[in-house]
Amino acid sequence: MTEVRIVGIGCHPGQLTAEARAAIASCDYVIAADKGADDPLLALRRGICDDVGVELVAVADPPRDRSSGLDTPGYDGAVLDWHDARAAAYASVIAERPGTVGFLVWGDPAFYDSTIRVVERLGVEYDVLPGVSAISLLAARHRLVLHEVGRPVLVTTGRRLADEVAAGHDNLVVMLDGRLQAASLDGDWDIWWGANLGSPHEELVAGRLADVVGSIGAARARAKQADGWVMDTYLLRRA
Known part of the structure; x- marks a missing residue:
């Protein structure tokens, strides 16, 4: 058996x-x-x-x-x-x-x-x-409630992000997005991002997406150099 x-x-x-x-x-x-x-x-x-x-x-x-x-x-x-x-x-x-x-x-x-x-x-x-998820850690590190009062949150991937936004979703947790597809979206968005969450070399960035894209790229590179791998997750919310 x-x-x-x-x-x-x-x-x-x-x-x-x-x-x-x-x-x-x-x-x-x-x-x-x-x-x-x-x-x-x-x-x-x-x-x-x-x-x-x-x-x-x-x-x-x-x-x-x-x-x-x-x-x-x-x-x-x-x-x-x-x-x-x-x-x-x-x-x-x-x-x-x-x-x-x-x-x-x-x-x-x-x-x-x-x-x-x-x-x-x-x-x-x-x-x-069960285990402690990257989603839970992201919320904890940024001291977030992932959804607004009485509203949903959609969990998706970078590959599907553009389609989900086009469908009307404006509060999304995004995983598996090494290319930061959010950077190509139209409109004004806030982002709460984290990489290698829970590790000694975790990286966190938050702010208006247009203002922090460069900081996210640099933080991602630091995480990969420190740990030899990088896994990032973020909450994206229309401003």
Whole structure:
């Protein structure tokens, strides 16, 4: 029998909850995607496993079509193919090593992460434990309520930002936007931005979008240089 535990580990090892730590400790081993030499996020996961006393099994991450010119159907198809390939790679490990298997998800598994979808393809029993998300950290660091009184907030990606704004949304949390698509929007916007939230080198910028675009670019570069990776999130609200 194989059981899987999908564990949200927050955005830095210091944010690992007691519940998450206990879940990792209950695993026979942890599977983690290996994205190549000097993968800093793999190293962070390995450090957590070493600290808890659980073996980490690194699995080479299958390639994914990241062509910038993909339309929406092409992008969706590329992601589905990638999920299928990941599931096949993980299944080959699990077939040789039954037991309780952990997957450590950066932030929270509910937000723009493929782990749940991939594990569903394995046909095994699994549970999910939440983690501290980048969205929660962004709000806390900027001392924000993400929505105005009685109003919604939309969570989306940089890829879809222009379409969501055209549809009338004016209060958005944006993830996966390394190109800062907000900079190309028309109109007057306020932004609350953060990168590598929770890490010792986190960066924060806030203000009128037109005034702080340059500061965001410089802060993003600093975060990447300091940590070897960068993940940024922001709240965008029409002024």
